[in-house]
Amino acid sequence: MRQTKFARNIWLGIENLLLHKLRSFLTMLGVVFGVGSVVAMLSVGEGASKEALAQIRRLGSNNIILSSSKPAEQQATNTMRSSLSVYGLTYEDHRRIAESLKDALRQTSPAKIIRKDCRLRERQMELRLVGTTPEWFDLVPREVLAGRVLLPSDEQKRAPVVVLTEFGARKLLATEGTIGQTLRIGGNEFEVIGIIRSESGQAGNIQIPDQETDAYISLEVARRYYGDIFARMTSGSFERERVELHQIIIQVSDPKRVEAVAAGIENMLLRFHNKKDYIVSVPLALLKQTEATKRTFNIVLGSIAGISLLVGGIGIMNIMLASVTERTREIGIRRAIGAKRKQIIYQFLIETVVLSMIGGLIGLGLGVLIPLLITHFSGMPTVVTANGIFLPLFISMAIGIVFGLYPAMHAAQVDPIIALRHE
Numbered sequence: 209m210r211q212t213k214f215a216r217n218i219w220l221g222i223e224n225l226l227l228h229k230l231r232s233f234l235t236m237l238g239v240v241f242g243v244g245s246v247v248a249m250l251s252v253g254e255g256a257s258k259e260a261l262a263q264i265r266r267l268g269s270n271n272i273i274l275s276s277s278k279p280a281e282q283q284a285t286n287t288m289r290s291s292l293s294v295y296g297l298t299y300e301d302h303r304r305i306a307e308s309l310k311d312a313l314r315q316t317s318p319a320k321i322i323r324k325d326c327r328l329r330e331r332q333m334e335l336r337l338v339g340t341t342p343e344w345f346d347l348v349p350r351e352v353l354a355g356r357v358l359l360p361s362d363e364q365k366r367a368p369v370v371v372l373t374e375f376g377a378r379k380l381l382a383t384e385g386t387i388g389q390t391l392r393i394g395g396n397e398f399e400v401i402g403i404i405r406s407e408s409g410q411a412g413n414i415q416i417p418d419q420e421t422d423a424y425i426s427l428e429v430a431r432r433y434y435g436d437i438f439a440r441m442t443s444g445s446f447e448r449e450r451v452e453l454h455q456i457i458i459q460v461s462d463p464k465r466v467e468a469v470a471a472g473i474e475n476m477l478l479r480f481h482n483k484k485d486y487i488v489s490v491p492l493a494l495l496k497q498t499e500a501t502k503r504t505f506n507i508v509l510g511s512i513a514g515i516s517l518l519v520g521g522i523g524i525m526n527i528m529l530a531s532v533t534e535r536t537r538e539i540g541i542r543r544a545i546g547a548k549r550k551q552i553i554y555q556f557l558i559e560t561v562v563l564s565m566i567g568g569l570i571g572l573g574l575g576v577l578i579p580l581l582i583t584h585f586s587g588m589p590t591v592v593t594a595n596g597i598f599l600p601l602f603i604s605m606a607i608g609i610v611f612g613l614y615p616a617m618h619a620a621q622v623d624p625i626i627a628l629r630h631e
Contacts, residue, residue, distance in 0.1 A: 215424065224559055225532075228474060230476045232563060235527045238520025239567030239604050240574060245516050246600040247575025247592065252582065253256045255590035267491035268316070270463050271347060274301075274456040274477075278449075292437070294496040295485035296451040298544060304480070305458065305473055307511045312469050314459040317343040319417075320430045321454040322438060324394035326423065330379045335423040339430020345404075348417050353377075355387040355402030362401075363426045370398035373406040375420035391423075396433050398425065417457060466492045517603055518565065521611035528560055528615035539619055549620040556619050558611025561605060568604030572597060 225232040264346040267273070276296025302318045320339040325332060337444045338344075357371055370391060372380070381389055381400070387399045406418045458473070460466045470490045477486055532539070539552060576597075579590035 218558055218562060220555070220558075222562055229258050230411050230484060231527060235523055236520075236563060236570065238523040238563050239517065239607065240520075240571040242514070242517030243521045243568045243604050244574035244578065246603070247581075247596050248578040249512070250599075251575070251579035251590045251592045253502070253505050254586070254593055254596065255579070255583075255588065257505070258589060258591055261268050264602075265353075267417075268347065268459065269492045270460050270466060271491055272458040272460065272466065273489040273491070274458065274473070275489065276451050276454045277485055277487045279485050292448045294450040295350050295483070297453040297456055297486055298509065299452050300479070301477065302453060302456050304476065305456070308476065309469060309472065312460060312465055313560065314461045314464070315343045316459070317457045318427060318453045319344065319425040319455040319457070320427060320434075320436075322394075322430065322434055324434075326376075326380060326394075327392045328389065328393070331380050332455060333379050334421065335377070335393065336419055336421050337430065337434075338418075338424050338436075339427040340424060341427055344424070344457070347459055350407070350418065351405040353405055355400070357404065358424060359427060361429055366426060366428050366432060368396065368398045368429060369401045369425070371402040371404060371417070371424040372400055373405060373420055373422050375422060393423065393425075394416045394434065398423075413624075417455065428563055428600035431596050451587065454543045455568060463492065477593045514603070517607055520604075521564075521607040524560055524563060524608065525611040526613060527619065528551065528556065528612055531558070531559075532619040535589025535619075552620040553613075553616040556616035557609065557612050560615070563610035564608030565603045568601050571604070572601060575600065585624040 215420070224402045230327065242523055245357055265609065274297055278293065278295055289572055297318075305464045306313065307318050317340055322337045322339070324335055326335045339362060340358070342358045342360055354377075355371075358369070361367075362369055377386060377400075380391065386403060387400060391398050391400060406420050436452050437448060458469075460469050467490060470488055474488045477488070542552065543549075576592055579592055583590050
């Protein structure tokens with residue numbers, strides 16, 4: 209019985225709104241644009257942070273990344289004098305960290321990074337040659353497309369073998385067999401033993417350890433063939449640098465201890481380095497910071513878009529107050545034949561909720577369509593989440609109740625005798 213009465217009241221509310229179609233439609237527009245803007249803004253904000261968060265997670269929440277960094281005072285010196293710049297992480301740093309913190313660490317992997325020209329007959333390209341250990345492929349896991357990665361036996365034998373990325377393999381080995389080919393890298397020959405998929409880019413302020421032009425060889429082979437001193441010409445300047453290790457990736461056993469271990473490593477490096485020639489990057493800390501920024505960003509965007517909903521609610525209140533004035537005689541007749549005040553409140557409240565809910569549903573459709581158009585035309589990723597849908601819809605219903613309550617109570621306070629005399 210109650211369900212039938214409730215459905216009849218809703219239908220009656222819809223009929224009353226349809227009596228003034230244009231006015232009802234214009235009243236709903238505030239809610240439509242409010243809900244649409246909330247959904248669209250939250251989707252854009254979610255999409256903007258999704259890719260960065262995914263890249264940070266792929267760096268490893270248990271990992272700490274140490275990178276050599278040329279001090280500012282050395283960067284400012286005149287490179288035309290071809291003086292030797294000595295800076296960065298050392299083999300001793302890696303040994304000291306691995307031994308001092310062995311109870312807190314799962315594994316470590318040092319890396320020496322060198323730019324070298326690679327040639328296969330007439331094909332040539334510049335590679336970023338990464339001299340590292342087999343643990344690298346555990347700490348920076350990438351899909352193996354063919355062959356295998358470096359093994360401890362390759363390191364022990366100092367075997368001249370190389371693992372290419374998919375990008376490098378396509379450039380150098382196109383129309384050729386892949387595994388077993390011999391490449392000439394910087395004057396030395398290497399046998400291709402594997403091909404992996406790689407990623408490139410930057411996650412926050414942390415450079416992703418691998419790039420699409422990488423080629424991986426044993427660290428011992430890199431030291432033996434290329435040494436620690438690198439010379440290069442840049443913009444007419446001749447630079448000579450001595451860098452033992454360009455990067456050390458450290459994996460901590462317990463995720464809860466990552467930040468504490470990172471602080472301990474930084475203190476250790478401060479004791480043995482006269483200048484700040486290294487960077488300590490903690491993906492976990494960056495992940496927490498990015499997630500906090502994302503929440504703040506969503507709150508700000510939601511608040512701005514919520515103003516549109518507030519304006520829409522004020523519009524609903526204004527129209528419903530005008531509707532009460534227009535329907536004063538109708539209210540008087542209903543009160544005269546026995547309708548109670550709560551029934552009058554109930555009826556007008558239903559009309560405002562129906563008005564705001566229909567506007568909310570239309571706005572929801574608009575809000576879902578806008579991110580799709582943004583992604584299609586600009587390529588910018590957008591993500592429509594469940595919270596981004598249900599929250600604006602809930603708010604639109606709440607606006608119908610809050611802003612419809614005063615007009616409904618105002619209608620219920622009308623004196624039936626005065627209302628009957630109203631023209």
